Amino acid sequence: MKIAFQMDPIGPIDIDADSTFRLMLEAQERGHELFYYTPDELAYDEGRITARGWPVTVQRVRGDHYALGEKQVADLGEFDVVWLRQDPPFDMFYITTTHLLDRLASQTLVLNDPFWVRNFPEKLLVLDFPDLMPPTTIARDIGTLRAFKDRHGDVILKPLYGNGGAGVFLLVESDRNLTSLHEMFSGFSREPLIVQKFLPDVAKGDKRVILVDGEPVGAINRVPAKGETRSNMHVGGRPEKIALSERDREICARIGPLLREKGQVFVGIDVIGDYLTEINVTSPTGIQELERFDGTNVAGLIWDAVDRRLA
Numbered sequence: 001m002k003i004a005f006q007m008d009p010i011g012p013i014d015i016d017a018d019s020t021f022r023l024m025l026e027a028q029e030r031g032h033e034l035f036y037y038t039p040d041e042l043a044y045d046e047g048r049i050t051a052r053g054w055p056v057t058v059q060r061v062r063g064d065h066y067a068l069g070e071k072q073v074a075d076l077g078e079f080d081v082v083w084l085r086q087d088p089p090f091d092m093f094y095i096t097t098t099h100l101l102d103r104l105a106s107q108t109l110v111l112n113d114p115f116w117v118r119n120f121p122e123k124l125l126v127l128d129f130p131d132l133m134p135p136t137t138i139a140r141d142i143g144t145l146r147a148f149k150d151r152h153g154d155v156i157l158k159p160l161y162g163n164g165g166a167g168v169f170l171l172v173e174s175d176r177n178l179t180s181l182h183e184m185f186s187g188f189s190r191e192p193l194i195v196q197k198f199l200p201d202v203a204k205g206d207k208r209v210i211l212v213d214g215e216p217v218g219a220i221n222r223v224p225a226k227g228e229t230r231s232n233m234h235v236g237g238r239p240e241k242i243a244l245s246e247r248d249r250e251i252c253a254r255i256g257p258l259l260r261e262k263g264q265v266f267v268g269i270d271v272i273g274d275y276l277t278e279i280n281v282t283s284p285t286g287i288q289e290l291e292r293f294d295g296t297n298v299a300g301l302i303w304d305a306v307d308r309r310l311a
Contacts, residue, residue, distance in 0.1 A: 001080040001310075003027050004035040004051065006042065006097065008086050015065045019266075019287040020085045024058045026299035034058070035074055036066075039086045039097050049076045049103050077107040081306060084114055087283045088163040090121055094282075109310060112281050113263025120262070123160055123194050125279045128258075132251055132276040135197040142182045145195055149178055154198035156229070157181060160191050163282075170198060170229040201273030202229065205240065208286045209248050210298060211267045213305040214260030216252040217298055219244050219271075220289045239286075241293035247274050255279065265305050 007020050015021050024034055037053025055069035076082055098114035126133050137148040149155050153173035171178055205221035221242035248271055259267050268284030270277045287298045
């Protein structure tokens, strides 16, 4: 197959952690041809969806993990698969790429399905399952946010379209910084904030469960660093081996059919204690950590799912 990857620059990636790199490596081992481009090189050009990028080969050699062919303009309609794999921020630039990739639907399999990536932001899709999630409010109005904090005491405040643990604050019941934080966020963004009841179980870890075409294939536990509330690996969270619990399987059974129906082949959900907190569809991570802990070829399972969809 001819496979294109829309992703952030390949040079700085961590080859022992990056999920896109692992997908590329597995595809290459299966004999597929790889093409790489960054989202700023995507274009609508007189009816065609094109990208300026490079044929690429990859290898697990630190400091020498990729080799590029000659830069060229590729018609993405001539590819079998295009992977939408750049990281957020989930802003208008990101959203525009999903609109352009939508136009490939009759020719090329785009994963995850860009229409539903656009309509399933991580912290919004979870609202379809209110009985699975902790008490939550999304608002820009400070009065609404303050009333939620008054009802629930200790809360987590974060930007609605943030990622990687950036801008996440724990506000304990006695904390008086809510208004100041609201002013700070409002000063550079028109987006609402999301506030959730603090879950003390986060001290035991924030579980990342990986689903492939709606089915759970395993989980890793991300434990916050000492003195931290955030467990994201981007900010020092420590990955640990962990098994899927009955509650995890119950959550996946509820959300899996919807993810499969909407073309979300590779998804990572976040579970703290018994609560589902996020459903990550834009550029989920965790493949390599899970493969090391469980010995499961998760990238292989993802490509098997792709093969089934193409068939």
